[in-house]
Amino acid sequence: DQAETKGGLKITSDDGNFSSQLGGRIHFDTYLFDPDIEDPVSTTEIRRARLAVSGQLWKWEYKLDRDFASSGTGGMRDVYIATKVLGGKLTIGNFKPYRSMEEMTSSNEITMMERSFTSAGGIYADRQRQQGIGWHTFWDCYTLGVAGxxxxxxxxxxxxxxxxSSRFTWAPLNDSLSTVHLGISGSHDNANRDSDPLVADVTYAGRRGPDxxxxLTPGDRSFFVEDFDNDDFFFxxxxxxxxxxxxxxxxxHGPLYAQAEYVYGDFEGDYFLSEIAFEDFFGAPPSFECDPDFGCYIGGQDVRTWYVMGSWVITGEHKPYDSKKGVFRSVKPRSGWGAWELTARYQTIENKDIDDLEASNVTLGVNFYFNPRVRFMLNVVLGDDDFTGDETDQLAFRAQASW
Amino acid sequence: DQAETKGGLKITSDDGNFSSQLGGRIHFDTYLFDPDIEDPVSTTEIRRARLAVSGQLWKWEYKLDRDFASSGTGGMRDVYIATKVLGGKLTIGNFKPYRSMEEMTSSNEITMMERSFTSAGGIYADRQRQQGIGWHTFWDCYTLGVAGxxxxxxxxxxxxxxxxSSRFTWAPLNDSLSTVHLGISGSHDNANRDSDPLVADVTYAGRRGPDxxxxLTPGDRSFFVEDFDNDDFFFxxxxxxxxxxxxxxxxxHGPLYAQAEYVYGDFEGDYFLSEIAFEDFFGAPPSFECDPDFGCYIGGQDVRTWYVMGSWVITGEHKPYDSKKGVFRSVKPRSGWGAWELTARYQTIENKDIDDLEASNVTLGVNFYFNPRVRFMLNVVLGDDDFTGDETDQLAFRAQASW
Amino acid sequence: DQAETKGGLKITSDDGNFSSQLGGRIHFDTYLFDPDIEDPVSTTEIRRARLAVSGQLWKWEYKLDRDFASSGTGGMRDVYIATKVLGGKLTIGNFKPYRSMEEMTSSNEITMMERSFTSAGGIYADRQRQQGIGWHTFWDCYTLGVAGxxxxxxxxxxxxxxxxSSRFTWAPLNDSLSTVHLGISGSHDNANRDSDPLVADVTYAGRRGPDxxxxLTPGDRSFFVEDFDNDDFFFxxxxxxxxxxxxxxxxxHGPLYAQAEYVYGDFEGDYFLSEIAFEDFFGAPPSFECDPDFGCYIGGQDVRTWYVMGSWVITGEHKPYDSKKGVFRSVKPRSGWGAWELTARYQTIENKDIDDLEASNVTLGVNFYFNPRVRFMLNVVLGDDDFTGDETDQLAFRAQASW
Known part of the structure; x- marks a missing residue:
């Protein structure tokens, strides 16, 4: 059989029935904070240390990806088996539900060090990968994914x-010079018995900064304190x-790139918190009148988040488009000297039903690609939390390899 | 050297002194409960997500198998080094002591989604793999294993x-049409200093159902409450x-298969529990008279468990016998359309020294083998706990790949 | 591309730009104690169960090594990317700072089952690998490493x-018969905000024995109890x-080998403990006068540790010197019958500023090398804690494979 390496291990059987490969990634970060009201601890961190084994078993494929930078069973990433069904890929196991362009982009290929608020780093907090069944296909300039x-x-x-969830994308223009991408996605998450709360939550001053x-839509676990005499009730x-x-x-267009997303979320709610509980959860006193006896009422919450992000590859390379997944990929340097990319992003997220409950940030960055598999990133994050007034900033650096 | 794949990675040196291979398995489950007195949470679960590296170093071999579906160091499975001694395989490290045919069968090959009560899922609860030294051999139609x-x-x-522990098996008949297997095993476990309690414990309504x-034979850890004034004493x-x-x-015989085991266990005991402690442990009030002052006395406990299990492979394949290990293996489908197997099992476990302390279940199932490495399983488990009166049932589904 | 195995998996690309390999190690131990004042639990233990993936990506290399014998993210060992800079190797990520010959020696190659007190098993306790940047080079008979x-x-x-930290070594003599090695290293560790305490701590009667x-130099975490009325204060x-x-x-020299190290450490301090807190930390009452109100004062602490270790390879093999790293490696047996090595070590560590605060031990051992990748070790550790008077001993056995 045929052995092959591009930095990982791969063996493919001569009859085409089998293959197996071992890949991985290391993302090593340093975070330095310029504190304001909040005063987070500066530190280094192994952001990702993943090994991924994938392969083919006749008409099925499998993938098992483990991140050693996370503890316990929560360190499992893509863990699934898949096969071709109706011209698409049917996936069974643990994987990302199809929603948000930024979420669908691999952490090896994202433009900034952390994904935008339209991902599991914001409006889909703690819901990056879920366990279930998905189906994904692409044709011409279209992609479609559905998951339960x-x-x-x-x-x-x-x-x-x-x-x-479901996501549909269309690339009306996609040639070697220019690409235009349009997409729409939607999801419905229902926190039945024993579910955790569903939240939108952001660390607006970069990873390991304040959140x-x-x-918050309550889940269905022992979470509520139903005693109104308690100063800390939640009912x-x-x-x-x-x-x-x-x-x-x-x-x-050539070395230029721009990407924007808008996500609207309807978070169901019908609960009362004491003012103390409100401040515990939201980090500041309520911006609205609460009932002295029954506390602060929170009903349905309209959440809106959007970002606009762009980059210019100084060394002239063009960011390729992955028309099978409907996402952009990283630049591949043309010369042995690597490629330089300047990046910028503005993003914001707000709860329209609670005054001032809004956070935003500006990120400015530089990416340097030594080669297609080694990248250094520098990000300056200017954080802004309207609700608490905090304006903590961060300087962040990443050394990244993937294989 | 020679590279090879059957879905995993394998390299063998030309001189035959070395080899190394990377295999693994993914078992992804869904459990739906029909509750009775107990009301467990239905859920999905990555039952197993294992990577196993094994190889040869001249006359020694090694194996390191890690299950990422378990947290911490408890996720280690087979971790040992081994060599040939006296015509057998001498194993040093963490491995399964030789006892119970069902326990010796790989989780990739078991007939039902969960092993019977004669295994670490019952009478050997929490004692699946232990650390020590073992020796295993086979000749003609015999196998023998001993472990300390x-x-x-x-x-x-x-x-x-x-x-x-020790296990001896004999296959008086073993040809391409029919096999007859006989086996006997025994074990002695002594809970010396700092050992956990030795228990027999079953989840009678399927995985993640009630147990x-x-x-219970006490271990030797800070476990007892020796205060008789306490309502919750254990002494x-x-x-x-x-x-x-x-x-x-x-x-x-052809497409038919049947397997039965009987295990008798003598659990030492000489302790008193308050009625409250008894109910905490056993899930229901004592079925016998307890002393108002000294509580419920539990001495030596005779435990008996047995099962009978069978299957019919509709598509006609024959279940192969592994005469080196003394266990049956999974069907390998003959056609590109896969193989279908109907399965059934009855099993029961009881404590002869405490009235009504008995649990049993009936499992009916269908296995579909897409190919020798991908299997889907459907099990209906009809649970029955005589002690609490609970009759919770489960519908369970598994998607499985191994390589 | 080229596949290769010496017990692991390795593939190298034909163009020399890429390679990848999967190695690992299993160390399986048994510890039996002869207790004295302390009475540790005898046990078996998987000491190490590591998988390491490393490879080359054009001019960069990576390594990701995970020990499954440790839980959580703490199980990560070498996790870094590296490249050639100024004739040396620049490393970014998680790795061992350059200090102490014994620490720099791989756990596969150490002479005794546990490293000496001059390592993270003593004066650098809990600081084996740190996150940062390092540079290491060698030329002629010199090596130099610096890390921040x-x-x-x-x-x-x-x-x-x-x-x-920094380490410099010189081998004035290094031929096939004899090697002489000289080295010096130094380090400065500053426990800023949120750091754990910096300690020197030894398990003087072998692994899992008493420590x-x-x-102790205080870190900067919520560690102090500042209430003088408390019996247990630390201020x-x-x-x-x-x-x-x-x-x-x-x-x-031929089959003989000797190695010695001396490390002096200046542990900053300026704190008071109650006598109870002192005994909690140091295991015995203070050996000096404490103030009845303000407790026991601990200022700067001079720590001195040294060891002398030697071995004689009965079967005549010579222990090779790794002149690129400035450490000795294990014997490689010449014959198919393996190699036998007798080993001995004396080591001691003391706090010069607290009377009697000294621990030492003598270790006598035998190593048997089945082949270059499989080793059995037997150690007898005679422990001696002057501060508590404990003289617990240990008999330890290791079965080891690496690939």
Missing amino acids: YNLRDPGGPRNEGLGA QLIA GDQGGSVNTVGLELAGT | YNLRDPGGPRNEGLGA QLIA GDQGGSVNTVGLELAGT | YNLRDPGGPRNEGLGA QLIA GDQGGSVNTVGLELAGT
Whole structure:
């Protein structure tokens, strides 16, 4: 059989029935904070240290990807088996539900060090990978993915929560010079029995910086304190649902690239918190009048988040478009001297139903590609939390290899 | 050197002194419960996500198998080095002591989704793999294994507990049409200093369903509450031992297969529990008279468990017999359309010294083999706990790949 | 591309731009104690169960090594990317700072089952690998390494502690019969914000035996109890630093080998403990007068540790010198019958500023090398803790394979 390496291990059988490969990635980060009201600890961190084994077993394929930078069973990433069904790929196991262009982009290929608020780093907080069944296909300039899943990742509690998502993309223009990408996705997550709460939550000043809770739909676990005499009560309906719809617009022209997403989320709610509990959760006193006896009422919450991001590859390379997945990939340097890319992003997320509950940031960055598999990233994150008034900033550096 | 893949990675040196291979398995499950008195949470689960590296170093071999579906050091499975001694394989490290045909069968090859009560899923609860030394051989139609071990797996506490086990099998008939298998095994486990309790415990309504403690021999850790004024006391001798003996009878004839085991266990005991503690442990009030002052006395406990299991491969394939290990293997489909197998099992376990302390279930199932490495399983488990009266049932589904 | 195995998996690309390999090690131990004042639990243990993937990506290389015998993110070992800079190897990520010959020696190659007190098993306790940047080079008979790092390993808390270390070695004589090695190393560790305490701590009676704290420089975490009315107070300056300097002298002549190191450490301190807190930390009452109100004062602490270790390879093999790293390697047996090595070590560590705070041990051992990749070790450790008076001993056995 045939052995091959591009930095990993790969063997393919001569009859084409089998293959197996071992890949991985190391992302090593340094975070330095310029504190404001919040004062996070600067540190280094192994952001990702993953080994992924994938292969082919006749008409089936498998993937088992483990991140050693996460503890316990929660360190499992893609763990699934898949096969071709109706011209698409049917996936069974643990994988990312199809939603948000930024979420669909590999962490090896994202433009900034952390994904935007339209991902599991914001409006889909803690719901990056879920366990279930998915189907994904592409044709011409279109891609379509649909998924149904249990509302858990391998590190979360067993529960009866259910969700569904779908994403459709169209690239009306896609040639060697220019690409235009349009996309739409939607999801419904229902926190049934024993589900964790569904939240929108952002670390607006970069990884390991302060976080701001934007919206919360109660899950269905022992979470509520139903005693009004308690200063810290939390009372109301359990097990709500969250519906989201997202729009994508992106494109490249030569060395220029721009990408924008808008996601609207409807977080169900019908609960009361004491003012103390409110401040515990949201980090600041309520911006609205609370009832002295029954506390602060939170009903349905409209969440809106959007970002616009762009880059210019100084060394002239063009960011390729992956028309099978409907996402952009990283630059591949043309010369032995590597490629330089300047990057910028503005993003914001707000809860329209609670005054001032909004966080945003500006990120400016430089990416240097030594070669197609080794990248250094520098990001300056200017954080802004309107609810607490905090404006902590971060300087972040990443050394990255993938194989 | 020679590279090879059957879905994994394998390289063998030309001189025959070295080899190395990377294999693995993914078992992805869904459990739906029909509750009765107990009301477990339905859920999905990555049941197993294992990577195993094994190889040859001149006259020695090694194996390192890690299950990422388990947290921490307890996720280690086979971790050993081995060599040929006296015509057998001498194993040093973490491995399964030789006892119970069902336990010796790989999780990739078991007939039902979960092993029977004659395994670490019942009478040998939490004692699947232990650390020590073993020797295993086979000749003609016989196999013999003996093991001595420290009573711990890598995730358990360090302790001075010791055990020994042995298994002998005989296949008086074994040709391409029919096999008859007979086996006997025995073990002695002694919970010395700092050992965990030795228990028989079953989840009678399928994985993640309710469990029933059947017998308990105290270990030797801070476990007892020796205050009789306490409502929740537990008092008596620590560090007892458990002796077991098991019998195996199994066979195939064409597409038909049947397998049965009987295991008797003698769980040492000499302790008193308050009625509250008894109910905490056994899930229901004592079925016998307890002393108002000294509580419920539990002495030696006779545990008996047996199962009978069978299958019919509709598509006609014959279940092969592994005469080196003395177990049956999975069907390998003959056609590109896969193989279908209907399965059924009845099993029961009881403590003869405590009235009504018995649990049993009936499992009916269908296995579909897409190919020799991808299998789907459907099990209906009809649970029955005589002690609590609970009759929770489960519908379970598994998607499985191994390589 | 080219596939290769010496017990692991390796593939090298024909163009020389890429390679990847999967190696690993299993160390399986048994510890039996002869207790004295302390009475540790005898046990077996998987000491190491590591898989390591490393490879080349054009001019960069990577390594990702995970020990499954440790839980969580703390199980990460070497996780870095590296490239050639100025004739040396520039390493970014998680690796061992350059200090102490014994620490620099691979656990596959150490002479005794556990490293000496001059390593992370003593004066550099819990600081084996740190996250940062290093540069290492060698020329002729010299090696030089320098490292700057954040004071954390992947399992420790995020913190702003910083450290730096350097090591220089010289082998004035190095031929096929004899080697003489000289070395010097130094380090500065500064426990800034949120750092753990910096300690010198030894398990003087072998792994899993009793430990003796030798010195402590407070870190900067919520560690102090500042209430003098509390019987258990601990009060003073946080976030001190530790400076060390170490000397190495080693050599071989035919089948004989000797190695010695001396490390002096200056542990900053300026704190008061109650007598109860002192005994909690140091295992025995203070050996000096404490103030009845303000407790026992601990200022700067001079720590001295040294060992002398030797071996005689009965079967005549010569221990090779790795002149690129400045360490000795294991014997490689010449014959198919393996190699036998007798070993001995005396080591001691003391805090010069607290009377009697000294621990030492004598280790006598036998190593048997079946082949270059399989080794059995037997160690007898005669422990001696002057501070508590404990003289617990240990008999330890290891079965080891690496590939």
